[in-house]
Amino acid sequence: MNPQRALLALGAAAGSALLLAGCVANTPDGAAGDALAVSADDTSCAVDTATATSGTVAFDVTNGGSQVTEFYLLAEDGLRIVGEVENIAPGASRSLTVVAQPGDYFTLCKPGMVGEGVGRAAFSVTGDAVAISGEDAEVKEQSVALYAAFVKDQVEQLVPAVDEFVAAYTDGDDDTARELFPLTRAFYERIEPVAESLGDLDPRIDYREVDAVAEGLDWTGFHRIEKDLWVPAEDALNADGETPAWQDWEPSDDAQRAAYGEQLVADVAELNDYVHSDDFTAALADGGIATISNGAIGLLDEVATGKISGEEDWWSGTDLYDFQANVEGSKNAFEIVRDFAQTKDDDLVAAIDDGYADLETALAQHGSIDSGFVSYGELTDDEKRELSDLINALAEPLSQLTVAVLE
Template structure:
């Protein structure tokens, strides 16, 4: 679940992308081929977009947060689905995101407080764009298959988890809790593109607002590890399965492109840095390292599918990503225990910093992936 109370310093450290030239404030954006950037200025109550039109193809958005709250940029397709997003843009910081857009009218939205809502401006994309490398089409097709497999795995394991909850079998439910989340965590950016499914299944107690109905994994997590009683949790277990079935029915319609894959990989690393490394995600169960591993695996899967093109276009970046993924995976093995990982509350401050440093070292080059595949 995206954390909505993120330190600005963390956002600044994690959201740098390779510098691209800005297009200014003209009505037409010179964003063709990723050679220019559409300036976006976000505040707590406004979203000023420096262009109303752009040519089809790779479009880069350069966003600056001049507000007092952490912000996010979302690009919404004509059907309302999230094409791509960049979260955790701290006050006084900025970020760039490159995305492949075909003809149509999109919404560029800024969301102060990362609520998934906020002011937006229409962007009309015209033309055909350049031909896409067929290897990237193959990568998208393979990723769709991977996403479907992860959703199926999550639904199957969540169904087992729900049965244990309804049976009042606390020990079994605890054993099944973390494994039921792995598939979800591997493809969370895709799942988030469907709007309300994410808060229904993955909302944390710390992110509840007045009037929110708390459902999903973390509500049951609290019952298992904090209150120690599953009484009354059966309906929430059923709702979790129902919401995941909804995700399964919709996931085939997700908007996926090479750039959305690359941006999603970066989002998964941001999830690690702002939720898993801090221990905020699994407050009661302390199974954060299982989620950590799943996020990294999901990001590495994307990179692996895009790697043939990346290696050809930027061999140095490919080499760096190979090295950094290997370092993070190696560091995670230090905390393995049986088929899982040690409880995160047993990981000391120094070790948490080591994990954070490795994630940041991977996040920086990973942020360049979308620009490379969009060339």
């Protein structure tokens, strides 16, 4: 694994911001009040200037294309994601705010949110390095330590849960494996942005079939096993809504089940090794408190992009378990920085509190992780719309959290 793939990618979301070196700066040129305009479409990605001054830098991205797109700020190696804003619908605008250290970067957009992207261009940051100091620095350091402990705890619980789940699957005890599937995934879903920052680890663990096919990858992980456990009906379609579920696919034999199970165990072990490594500690220190707030934003975005559509757990219908786990992980990250954020913007914190409470109340009407959720397919269109509206209502104030904690 390339150690450069740090957690600086954590929590891409609307209005997301990323702290590049655990630093807070005064607002310089190119800051939130003087945002850089980005014009994106299906074939290009143009930033109105190729330079900025170190400190807080904001990008306002407008999508003039026909596909949902993403905007990235990449480190000099072109691999590490420094900042990202995703799910920019055609005709919509979203913002990305970072605190940028001096150095060379790249910008690009990804129409369709797949592939290598378009319009890759050099971007440079000049000026002096920025640094934090005083009591704020101590509070932020403590917050980062708490978030690290949360991530490690979840992964530590994920490891044995995956072992048990895989054992049932490879032994052919499908009833037990089906019961364990959503419970096991909850540990992963609470901290998924950590794995997403590590290159191909999240695709190996958690890619849906349609994503793997679109990117030409071998399909492995939870959702490959899911399809074995919930064998699709002969007239079922894949998540793309077009491809017959049985096309070019057969249930796994014993040897294939063993291989898929071993791969999932190995990938989760790799994740566990990483979160207990010096690289993880260093990445969190580099990302600072923005890593946590971006995690809260990114996990809610996971709900908005995969769970609310019912595409995440296409075969099992267990999307509400993932939905709940994402919300729990998001709220946990928010709670870690809540007191600090309240000193900056009490009204914003109150709005976020209300948003989580309303969303949790609506989710509880359909079950819980402990007692079980109804199948996502049983929800009416009105019930799905209610959840979607509540997600959007929470996303708006939550998208401002990183900016608030960086002030």
